[in-house]
């Protein structure tokens with residue numbers, strides 16, 4: 001057996017296997033093979049050709065290659081780890097969404113460069129007689145489009161519209177009464193007459209107010225029965241009139257209450273809240289149904305979130321997070337209620353504070369409201385922009401004693417506060433206030449002068465709200481119908497420690 005291979009001098013040699021010395025060497029591989037062919041034929045043997053590199057050299061080469069590869073890999077890993085090189089992922093596909101307005105409103109023509117549905121999705125303005133209900137991924141409105149949904153080049157969004165059924169307004173079918181309470185304390189009591197149904201939201205501000213409330217509502221509620229009673233939260237200025245005193249029987253004593261809806265939590269352990277709950281439970285023993293706002297949301301205990309009053313009027317208990325979790329502020333437990341008369345809405349939020357209002361906005365699709373009961377008696381901590389910008393109220397009714405020093409000797413923070421006025425003024429100048437404080441100049445504990453409340457009179461008096469046949473809000477107050485910014489109190493000046501100031505200022509960007 002001969003072997004044809006290259007030697008160290010780069011010559012082609014033919015060598016008998018096992019020998020150290022070549023038989024012959026050649027300049028070219030062809031010559032060497034020709035020689036080997038002949039020689040092996042003559043000697044009746046065979047030959048083979050070895051590649052230019054031997055198996056040992058091959059092994060070496062592989063090792064060198066592997067080392068180089070490892071070095072390159074290490075360098076790349078180092079550069080990647082130190083951020084000197086970055087991996088460029090292939091770009092996500094971007095598409096243009098097509099919006100179909102379905103004949104109402106004006107849909108955006110397109111939104112460019114998106115790979116998921118935008119957050120938030122555009123909201124179309126309601127157009128005459130039609131209400132925008134949201135975007136859907138199909139023409140039959142089976143699948144609602146959600147922000148962040150993946151899209152493809154075929155994605156098209158369809159606007160769903162619902163025809164607004166116009167309600168024939170019978171002007172005597174609904175009236176809402178924001179009551180004067182017979183003293184200079186802030187407090188709420190709102191009486192609603194819807195057809196034959198009587199509703200009372202809160203009974204403040206003091207136990208003796210029960211007589212004032214009764215003297216007013218007995219002319220409207222002639223059957224001695226309040227179909228619905230709502231106690232928003234456990235503060236005295238909202239519940240004491242339900243209880244009354246020995247000489248002033250409470251609302252629970254004077255009326256049969258069919259359904260009582262109240263707060264899910266309270267922090268206070270006040271005697272008045274215990275008395276309220278004990279009298280409430282007595283009503284239940286006598287046949288009343290009692291639901292907390294949480295029951296209404298969860299449909300437990302036989303409760304529901306919506307109560308139909310007449311063919312066209314209902315009310316809903318609105319959702320907010322403090323029906324389920326504790327707040328350090330009792331006010332945030334307030335039961336929130338929306339009264340609906342066809343497409344006309346009236347909002348009552350008790351003394352709900354900023355965090356509660358934000359939750360209310362988050363958890364409900366709040367509509368434009370004809371009337372809003374000014375949050376927390378016109379406090380600076382309620383009626384915030386987040387809420388007002390949703391409900392854009394036409395009329396705001398404030399249950400308080402204007403300019404009373406009950407909670408503060410800082411004039412700006414007396415109800416209705418300057419901050420409240422600044423925020424509400426953007427939406428309406430139709431602001432009404434039940435009661436007005438009389439005062440004398442006194443000195444506070446720091447020796448500074450302040451207007452100390454020493455009596456009260458009617459401001460607008462009890463504010464009565466109805467709608468005319470076209471849905472305009474009509475106010476007929478028991479004292480006068482002067483809007484807040486035109487009242488004598490609002491425009492009066494007061495001199496404290498020798499400095500004259502305006503009682504209130506209507507902001508320059510106000511209505």
Ligand SMILES: [Zn+2]
Pocket residue numbers: 186187188235237238351376377
């Ligand atoms: Zn209150």
